[in-house]
Amino acid sequence: MTRLLIKNCRMINPKTEVEQYTDILINNGVIEAIKKDIEIEADEIFDASHLIATPGLMDIHSHIAPSLIPICVNPDNAGIETGVTALCDAGSLGWKNYEEGRSLIEKHYKTDVFHFLHLAPEGQVQLPETGYDELDIDAINRLINQNKDQIVGIKVRAVESSILFRQYDIFKIAAEIAHSNRIPLMIHLGDHNHKVLTSDELYQATSNILEYLKAGDILTHAFTSAPGGIIKDGKPIPRAKEAICKGVLLDMSPGLGHMSFNVLQSAICQGIKPNLFGTDVVLLDSSKEFLKPHFYSVSVIASKLMAIGLNLHEVIRMATVNVAMAINKSSEYGSIEVGRKADITLLKIIEGRSMFHDGGCGNVIHGNKLLSPQWVIKSGELYKVNKEFSNHRVDPMIFQALMERQGGKKNG
């Protein structure tokens, strides 16, 4: 391990509400000093003039169990290569395959990984989930207790197959398990593929589920246009405002079609803002690789939120300390402070008109700033961000190709 001195960065640290031009000295992976004009012998001096230093970006919603779950990606591809130092896997694994998944990830990757454990025994190994009839609450509780460092929540999806499951109320049980273990329940909202329930029935089901939630629980894809979201025809569904007042958190993880700019804009106009966002990164087939930076980069999604009207400090807060707080890790993650592990993202703001797309919903907006990750410091080690992400230019050709591939899907 070495002594690394970051010179002249613009540090934005939402947790302590500090913004300052400063140097940051890192020693053996730990932040040793934050002040101007540090003059000291260091093994490496890095000139960060013109770069913004934020706490290491965190992704509240990813899918990262390589080789075990078909939709999952390699944690470092979604993590340090995109400027992200910690990822939360959103229910890829359940109690039957969690231990195998954890051991695979721990052996090979640098990015920190946390898990929302799925209530379905094998998580999202296939969708819709199967195996709910094998519920073993003791096994789930045991696993949570044995892995308190990494299991930070429970996940279920409010989709037709789960809502129609008759053996027990999946959402009530999931809430009980999460709350008795003092961890949040994350609920996926929206079902694009419903066949039995009507749209109204899906919205009603979501409204019923909201009753089970407590402060700190998370509604993921909260700004979806699919039936079963919390915004219907531009207005919040019954109990949505109550849930928000109670402290239920709204996560705007978009994936390729789980966030509509129209829904998000109308929610924000009514005072309903996201608390969190992640990527919902999954493995793309190689024919869609070109879409990756646009949809699966925390920084590009932050840029989309800025184009909608949120400010730089808000979006950095949402991707750092808010995630750390949501998973009960804010004493270790989400802040740049002396004595803490040195997880820092170095970003550049690229000025100029950018186009942003919301994927499956087919809407385009324009912004004038693109947050571009350049370097990332993980546990004191400096890494260059993958060019695909750092140089990402929002090219009109992307949208042309996207629309063609979607077959001209309607607005949402």
Ligand SMILES: [Zn+2]
């Ligand atoms: Zn997901």
